[in-house]
Amino acid sequence: MLRFSLATGAQARSWARHTFRAHRREFLTVLALLCLATIAGLVGPQILGLLVDSVTGSASRIDLLTLVFVAVLIVQATLRRFARVRAGMLGERVLAETREGFVEQALRLPLATVEAAGTGDLLSRATTDADRIDYAVRNGVPEVSVALITVLLTVVAMVLTSPLLSLALLIAVALIGASMRWYSRRVPAIAESMMDAWADVQTSTHETADGARTAEALGLIGRRIAHGDRAVDAAASGERGLRGLIVRWIPWARLAQVLPLAAILLIGVWGYANGLVGLGTIATMMVYMQAIAGPLEEVLWWIEDVQISSTALRRVLGVRAPDAGSGSAERPSRQEIVVRDLRYGYSADREVLHGINLRIPPGERLAIVGPSGAGKSTLGRLLAGVAAPNSGSVSIGGVEVSRMADDVLRGEVLLLTQEHHVFAGTLRDNLMLPAGEWTDTALLRALDSIGLASWFTALPDGLDTRLGAGAVAVPAAIAQQLALARVVLADPHTVVLDEATSLLDTSSARNLERSLNGVLSGRTVIAIAHRLHTAAAADRVAVVEGGRITELGPHADLLAANGPYARLVAAASTVS
Numbered sequence: 001m002l003r004f005s006l007a008t009g010a011q012a013r014s015w016a017r018h019t020f021r022a023h024r025r026e027f028l029t030v031l032a033l034l035c036l037a038t039i040a041g042l043v044g045p046q047i048l049g050l051l052v053d054s055v056t057g058s059a060s061r062i063d064l065l066t067l068v069f070v071a072v073l074i075v076q077a078t079l080r081r082f083a084r085v086r087a088g089m090l091g092e093r094v095l096a097e098t099r100e101g102f103v104e105q106a107l108r109l110p111l112a113t114v115e116a117a118g119t120g121d122l123l124s125r126a127t128t129d130a131d132r133i134d135y136a137v138r139n140g141v142p143e144v145s146v147a148l149i150t151v152l153l154t155v156v157a158m159v160l161t162s163p164l165l166s167l168a169l170l171i172a173v174a175l176i177g178a179s180m181r182w183y184s185r186r187v188p189a190i191a192e193s194m195m196d197a198w199a200d201v202q203t204s205t206h207e208t209a210d211g212a213r214t215a216e217a218l219g220l221i222g223r224r225i226a227h228g229d230r231a232v233d234a235a236a237s238g239e240r241g242l243r244g245l246i247v248r249w250i251p252w253a254r255l256a257q258v259l260p261l262a263a264i265l266l267i268g269v270w271g272y273a274n275g276l277v278g279l280g281t282i283a284t285m286m287v288y289m290q291a292i293a294g295p296l297e298e299v300l301w302w303i304e305d306v307q308i309s310s311t312a313l314r315r316v317l318g319v320r321a322p323d324a325g326s327g328s329a330e331r332p333s334r335q336e337i338v339v340r341d342l343r344y345g346y347s348a349d350r351e352v353l354h355g356i357n358l359r360i361p362p363g364e365r366l367a368i369v370g371p372s373g374a375g376k377s378t379l380g381r382l383l384a385g386v387a388a389p390n391s392g393s394v395s396i397g398g399v400e401v402s403r404m405a406d407d408v409l410r411g412e413v414l415l416l417t418q419e420h421h422v423f424a425g426t427l428r429d430n431l432m433l434p435a436g437e438w439t440d441t442a443l444l445r446a447l448d449s450i451g452l453a454s455w456f457t458a459l460p461d462g463l464d465t466r467l468g469a470g471a472v473a474v475p476a477a478i479a480q481q482l483a484l485a486r487v488v489l490a491d492p493h494t495v496v497l498d499e500a501t502s503l504l505d506t507s508s509a510r511n512l513e514r515s516l517n518g519v520l521s522g523r524t525v526i527a528i529a530h531r532l533h534t535a536a537a538a539d540r541v542a543v544v545e546g547g548r549i550t551e552l553g554p555h556a557d558l559l560a561a562n563g564p565y566a567r568l569v570a571a572a573s574t575v576s
Contacts, residue, residue: 004113004121006192007317012310015317019094026090030083030145037079038149041291042157043072048287084142091137098316099130105319110386110406120203121196125319128198129312136309144302147295154295158288164271165285168263172256172296179252184307186245191311194238197231204231246304253300257293264289331408332397335362335493335524337383341392344382352378354547355392360524362493367538368528369568375547376528377417377498383526384415384496396494413494416487420479424468427459433486446485452478494524532572541565 007015020027047069106114106122114122159166208215208224215224264285271277339358345351352375360366368376381387382394388402395401396412404412423430431443438446440463447456455478459465467474474482487495527534535541536555543551543558543565551558551565558565 004125004315005318005320007314007320009314011317012314015313019097022097023090023094026086026093030087030090030142031149033079033083033086034146034149035153037076037083037146038153040072040076040079041150042153047072048284080146083146087142087145088138091141095130095134095137098133098313102126102130102316102319108406109319120201120206121199122319123206124195124199124202125312125315128202129195129315132305132309132312133316136305136312140302140305140309144299144306147298147302150295151292151299154288154292158285161288162277162281162285164276165264165267165282168260168267168289171263172260175252175256175259176296179249179256180303183245183249183303187242187304187307188311190238190241190245191308194235194242195311195315197235197238201228201231201235204228242304250300253297257296261286261289261293332399332412334397335412336360336397337494337524338395338398339383339392340395342379342382342389342394343391344378344387344389351390352547353382353389356547356549358542358549358552360526362524363522364540365525365527365538367535367541368526368544369530369532369535369541369565370544371568372530374544376544379544380415380496380498380526380528384413385409386415410490410492412492413496414487414490414492415496415498416483418499420476420483422468422474422479422482424471425466426463427456427465427467428463430467430482431463431485431489436489438489442489446488449488450481450484452481452485488520492523494526495520496526496528498528499530532569535565543568 047065102125106126155166155169158169204224204227208228215221264282268277268282268285272279272282337358337360339356339360342353342356342358343351344353356379368379370376378387382389383401385394385401385404393400393402396404401409401413423433428440428443431446432438443463444453444456447453456462459472465472527538529535538555540553541551541555541558542549543563545564551561551563553561559569
């Protein structure tokens with residue numbers, strides 16, 4: 001299965017630089033607050049050292065130092081609180097922009113790319129990966145920032161307090177450096193594999209839920225459950241691989257915290273015996289080392305989440321629509337559709353369409369009929385440029401459809417399938433999804449043309465009525481008609497209707513098709529239908545069987561020929 005690409009490290013760093021520049025003031029404010037909080041925290045151990053040295057001094061000095069120590073702790077906590085709040089606000093803003101950018105790119109993806117990759121990969125990037133980034137931005141970035149600044153400034157304070165005792169830090173540097181290099185080299189590949197496995201779980205779950213009725217009807221429930229179990233097992237195996245890596249790494253991280261403490265004590269005993277350091281200095285350095293241990297442990301524990309979220313970020317950034325110039329900007333000078341020796345297969349070893357030749361003049365109404373699985377919908381997708389043929393060509397006015405830029409193609413031909421969607425928002429938002437601007441009058445005219453005038457009249461707020469979850473429920477048949485209204489507004493010269501009225505009853509479908517005949521007059525209409533009354537009203541009928549066009553001509557002529565089309569009509573009459 002094709003997967004969406006993974007953004008490179010350079011692209012992720014470019015995103016980070018762009019994000020920093022866009023929010024420079026907020027980033028610097030958070031950084032300043034974190035630095036001030038850390039500096040306030042560094043004053044505490046110094047005061048504690050003075051308290052140790054002042055044990056034999058005056059009580060008033062000890063009381064003053066104690067009050068100052070408490071005040072410093074309060075100031076540190078306050079500054080850290082403000083820093084975390086501002087970091088959280090910044091993180092939410094950045095996350096919102098990242099999600100909006102993802103949705104924008106996803107909506108611009110060619111449909112063929114989405115279908116080839118499967119819905120699971122895209123869903124996992126939009127949900128699970130976005131949630132990982134959300135968690136890291138909200139919690140990881142502030143925590144790691146505070147911890148790193150604390151460690152850095154504490155190390156500086158230790159060096160200034162006692163260069164001799166600071167030599168113990170070299171042990172931590174060596175252990176952390178070596179273990180982190182080992183760990184960071186192995187995590188990305190394991191994380192990518194694990195996330196791909198979870199994407200497969202989402203794909204399996206989505207496909208099973210979406211096709212539950214079909215699976216039950218064909219007795220495939222057990223097979224789908226087994227498929228889901230295998231996907232979950234693969235994802236769990238990836239999780240175990242990551243946890244095993246962490247288990248092997250943690251002991252070295254612990255040693256990096258403990259050994260420097262022992263080294264400070266050993267060097268301190270020797271230094272005190274030789275008059276090189278005092279007891280207060282040793283106490284201060286021990287407190288500093290303990291102060292480093294907490295933030296250092298915080299950083300080490302967040303390493304996994306940061307690594308995982310960075311991989312998630314690369315997955316989210318990897319969803320990119322083709323450049324605007326990736327297709328031909330040439331616009332057809334004519335509207336005739338020509339299909340030459342068209343061949344197509346969903347896999348290399350399974351060809352679905354075999355050498356189809358077809359010429360559709362402008363303004364013709366062509367009905368494509370045939371048994372289920374014959375390749376009708378596949379042919380419709382290729383005519384609309386949703387997929388590219390394996391060989392042969394589909395052209396409009398001499399320009400090959402599969403090579404047209406998306407904005408040019410959608411102005412020429414639109415595909416309306418059996419699938420329908422109502423988006424959370426107002427009725428006006430749902431109607432204005434095609435690129436363009438329309439007056440309320442034009443929107444109402446489109447609704448009237450597809451038979452929704454009475455439904456619209458019953459809405460509480462007219463075009464501003466909110467539809468979807470938590471608002472006005474839209475039945476499936478109405479949703480399908482709204483999709484037809486979008487086609488009317490988009491006004492392409494060619495429309496491919498793939499069972500576009502399948503959710504309406506026969507009488508309603510006939511009435512709607514009569515209305516559309518008037519609205520789409522003069523345009524090329526290619527209707528893929530199981531209801532043969534659609535074929536009877538068409539200029540020509542193409543019968544597709546086994547991936548080939550076996551008959552082509554007007555309805556009356558094909559009936560008189562007593563061939564495949566006549567048999568389909570007879571079978572439909574018998575059933576009805």
